Amino acid sequence: MEALIIAGGKGTRLAEYTTEIPKPMIQLCGKPVLEHQIEVLKKNGITDITITVGHLKEAVMDYFKDGRDFGVKIKYLEEEKPLGTCGVFYLLNGAVKRTVFVVLGDVIFDMDISRFYKFHKKSGAQISLVVHPNTHPYDSDIIDCDDKGKVKKIFSKKGDRPQYLFNRVNAGAYLIEPEVFDGFQGPEKRDLEKDLISSHIVRGEVYAYQTTEYLKDMGTMDRLQETEKHIKTGLVSKMSLFSKQKCVFLDRDGTINKLKGLIYSPDQIELEENAGKALHQLNDNGYLCIIITNQPVIARNLCDFDTLDEIQKKLETLLGQEHAFVNDTFICPHHPDKGYPEERPEYKIKCTCRKPEIGMVQQAVEKHNIDLSRSFFVGDTTTDILTGSRAGLRTILLKTGEAGNDRKYEVEPDQVCENLLQAVNWILTQ
Structure with a gap:
């Protein structure tokens, strides 16, 4: 596998930090969020990493450079203007040859990615997404899937949905097959969930992998403080199925x-x-x-x-x-x-x-x-x-x-x- 970290957003919910640095460069326990992510990827044997950058991109590129100092190889996809969470994927058309582990740049996580990969391949999915229960499903998008994990629908937190649902929330980590990237033809603002994943759900090509491992976005002040606490106490690493x-x-x-x-x-x-x-x-x-x-x-x-x-x-x-x-x-x-x-x-x-x-x-x-x-x-x-x-x-x-x-x-x-x-x-x- 190779990895793609989506790190080009502005992080408006953390504006007091992100006027000077991009959100994925906010430090938790002395390291930028991106560095925490790269350490987990390296632990899983994934060392070929691409990072999408946009807002204040120099802060990311100057810190990580080519990745050599961190024991990995890093390339960058540079947005000249905001293209959403997957609009920049057109730059990968024809360039991807392996399954790609994709993660949003504001997610603190630790997981045994090989388990996810085995599920993905066994399912025959084009796209697999990690789902897990969280403490606020009422204001989260909920993933509806069958007993094999095939995704039937995404119930938006902002849309109409049934009164009762399984607590299965999109965790912000994915496995995507190379041919999916070949569908992008040019720069256009697109959303990973609404534009890309939804179209593949219709084709029956998306599966949900449910895990007990730690994945949490740190995109609000409350979650920023909570994830830092969980890193300090060791909860993030302890929840990994390596342990x-x-x-x-x-x-x-x-x-x-x-x-x-x-x-x-x-x-x-x-x-x-x-x-x-x-x-x-x-x-x-x-x-x-x-x-x-x-x-x-x-x-x-x-x-x-x-x-x-x-x-x-x-x-x-x-x-x-x-x-x-x-x-x-x-x-x-x-x-x-x-x-x-x-x-x-x-x-x-x-x-x-x-x-x-x-x-x-x-x-x-x-x-x-x-x-x-x-x-x-x-x-x-x-x-x-x-x-x-x-x-x-x-x-x-x-x-x-x-x-x-x-x-x-x-x-x-x-x-x-x-x-x-x-x-x-x-x-x-x-």
């Missing part, structure tokens, strides 16, 4: 949302008190938050998978309104008991995913490089506690939901807490 991750596995019903019997409609979803606050604390302290839930409503034919998606969308939307998110969700649709006339026989089976089996935990460990020795399982039933114990996790039983009164198994949790917030506060002291 083992710490995780809190969470039951859903009775733990995050209130227990209302079998949940088969979005109308039944209501967050437990302070659940959003609890998850926000985990998000801010570098813990993955992964839901592990049995949902026999499928096997019992109380709802279908589309409705299950709508339930999850509402949950993620409500958490987003509380500035919190879950990183992933694993659902078992099976149920072993047969003999009901309305049931779906294909899901009435014994499986390795239904708790207290640990199949879903094992899938999460494989996908997200999780260190079980630094991780926890939180739930409201003895089934949850047995699942966590079998997986080698420290376990916490909540007094919300069933509060352990299912009494299916003779197990002892490592800790008992009144609610999810108390559990999280205990976890953060360990």
